[in-house]
Amino acid sequence: MKLALIYPPTCDPTAPYLAVPMLTGFLRRAGVTVLPIDANVEAYDHWLRPQAMADARDKIEAEIARLETQPQLSHADQLLYTLLWDARGDAHAVPAGIAQAVATLRNREEFFDVETYSTAVDTVQACLRVISAAYAPTSIDFTAYRTPFSMTTPEEIQIDASAERDPFHNYITQVLIPRLEREQPQMVGISVCFPGQMQPAYSFALKIKKALPHIHLTVGGPAITQLLIRQKGPDLQAALGPFDTAVVFEGEDTLLKMCEAFDAGKADRSTWASINNIVHRDPMMGAKYRPGEASVDMRSLPAPDFEGLPLDMYFSPQLVLPYDPTRGCYWGKCTFCHYGLAEVGTASYRERGVDTCVEHLQLMAQKYGTNTFYLSQDSVAPKTLVRLAECLKDAHSKVRWATDLKAEKYLTPERAQILRDGGAIACALGVETGNQRVLSLIDKGAPVTVVGDVIENLAAAGIAAEAMCFTGFPTETLEEGMDTVRFLDQHRSSVAAFIVGEFDLTHGALVAQTPINFGIEDVWQVKGDRFGTGLFYEEKQAPKTEEEAAQLDEAVETFSAKWLLRRYPWAGSLSTAHTILYYEQFGPDVFRRLAGKGKGGVLGTTSKVIESAFDLDEAALAAGDEGAVWHELVREKREVSRAIYQAEAETLPALDRRPQQYRVAAGMPPQKVKLRHGPMKGRRPNAALNRMKSGS
Helix, strand or coil: CEEEEEECCCCCCCCCCCHHHHHHHHHHHCCCEEEEEEHHHHHHHHHCCHHHHHHHHHHHHHHHHHHCCCCEECHHHHHHHHHHHHHHHHHHHHHHHHHHHHHHHHCHHHHCCHHHHHHHHHHHHHHHHHHHHHCCCCEECCCCEECCCCCCCHHHHHHHCCCCCCCCHHHHHHHHHHHHHHHCCCEEEEECCCHHHHHHHHHHHHHHHHHCCCCEEEEECHHHHHHHCCCCHHHHHHHHCCCCEEECCCCHHHHHHHHHHHHCCCCCHHHHHHCCCEEEEECCCEEECCCCCCCCCHHHCCCCCCCCCCCCCCCCCCCCEEECCEECECCCCCCCCCECCCCCCECCCEECCHHHHHHHHHHHHHHHCCCEEEECCCECCHHHHHHHHHHHHHCCCCCEEEEEECCCCCCCHHHHHHHHHCCEEEEEEEEECCCHHHHHHHCCCCCHHHHHHHHHHHHHCCCEEEEEEEECCCCCCHHHHHHHHHHHHHCCCCEEEEEEEECCCCCCCHHHHCHHHHCEEEEECCECCCCCCCCEEEECCCCCCHHHHHHHHHHHHHHHCCCCCCCCCCECECCCHHHHHHHHHHCCCHHHHCCCCCCCCCCCCCEEEEEECCCHHHHHCHHHHHHHHHHHHHHHHCECCHHHHHHHHCCCCCEECCCEEEEEECCCCCEEEECCCCCCCCCCCCCCHHHCCCCC
16 A cells, blocks of 8 residues: 655745654554655745746736737736736846745855845745736735635636646646656545645645546545535535545544555445545435544654655755644633634644653654754643653753743743753744733633743743734724733843734634624625635624724834744744744844844846836726725625626726836836826726725
């Protein structure tokens, strides 16, 4: 039996993720031949090359030329035209700069030069903008994969998988499928851990199934589990799409039984129906699964096995490996949380055993030539973490680690020092909010004062204390949101880095289960979203006006300038390989000291003046109309489909030709340099925007 395990885009390409190595170690121990494929890093390595970026540039130029032959631009064409022009400067720069940028990320000396590093990061980000423009309306980055109707119906999944819409099409057809043809696995499993991997996973499966119809395709992981367990019968069958089966909840035992069925020549529907947690097609119901134990005994699991992954391909000068000493969350009460392989909340808490963890970490350090690890789990009990640090110190281990952590009174200055002496580099704390009333609604357990004490204790011990926060929890007022900024400011000298995100409602969170307890009047899914991928809500009374929400956002942005913070997964974001390496090299206060530095810029930058056939300022007004259309569909009509959207879009004003000249350069929008006078024709001002109501 040979099984290929694929980790698809789009995710962090700077280090391996844990899902495939964990399954690989478990199955190899049982005698299964496993072919692990990190298609995420492979696909980005395939893209971030001069010729690939030149091809994307040419695709953008061809599309601009096509649009400029038209006498008018429709609403959809105005959106596209603006997007293409915004990426045009990047598109002409990055073919010349991307090779140097990638080399910098993999070169230790250049990686730790902040200006050189910043330029490399800006160049890679410019490449993502170019790829997104070339495959518009698909938009990608290292956390998300967006299309207008993404994952709403099987038909939309098929459209998004087409060659012209799928930026990973060439990698799949030119690299991945030929490799599977050579290796000849009987089964291919795709691991979908995050929402940004959902559409790519289906695109991969559709193309693999077309090219290799004899291969059994299965899928699993947290994101797909949370999608599938909400479906029933025909909807569950539709959600399976190109997959023959799916594995819900933790996959080790179920996958092993599937492999054993292949070895025994019993890989058929009747067998799948007899194994717990396998979603399979059913002639009566459409599709179903037999629920079983959702989690495995961690004490029985071997160490993750990274053998066979392209460990020299990650965009980092040093390997940072993930390891899971625990699974699930020992607290399990946070009302906003639906995380991991669970129907609601989080999975049950389990531990490996501290001695086993120490043994695994030291063996992996020796085998893979790195001492730097990220302890990846939902939430480890602080007592367990302290014991692990004590054992690592007693073993004279060189292992260094970072992790996420829940702030607890237990984490005294003395225990913080034990963590540091036992290898701790950084701890990202779930601060959530600086307001006590909101924190109590979240049910975090520790009061705000304790959270602040833990930050101070970790920082005093020399550990980078990172703060994970968000605003917009139901009923949070402007002043309560500002309390989070004030809390961070109070502990500014101790906070190594932070993030302030925005609250997002998910199906399995307690807030969604009992919305009335959180001031929410209505929760809905839009008609036309067959799989319920979007969840929307209305509060009884809006706690902030639009102006107040903007004021809070501005305060967060202004305050953030006191650090050098970056988007995931770059140095200056939380719990990432690059950030951990910067802490190791420069100390826990590095991003405060670098505030105002790291200006960067896009390598290969060129500047040129180009004439447009249409006024870009006028075309850009279509974005406001677009927002108003989606507000009306989601909030007012509560129904979304391509046909309904197109009917709305066709009522919006077209744009007549009006040539202008613009200077285009990488990293900035086009700048008008010469204004040609002439009448403005055929466009009424922001028609849809005038219909827009508050709350979008």
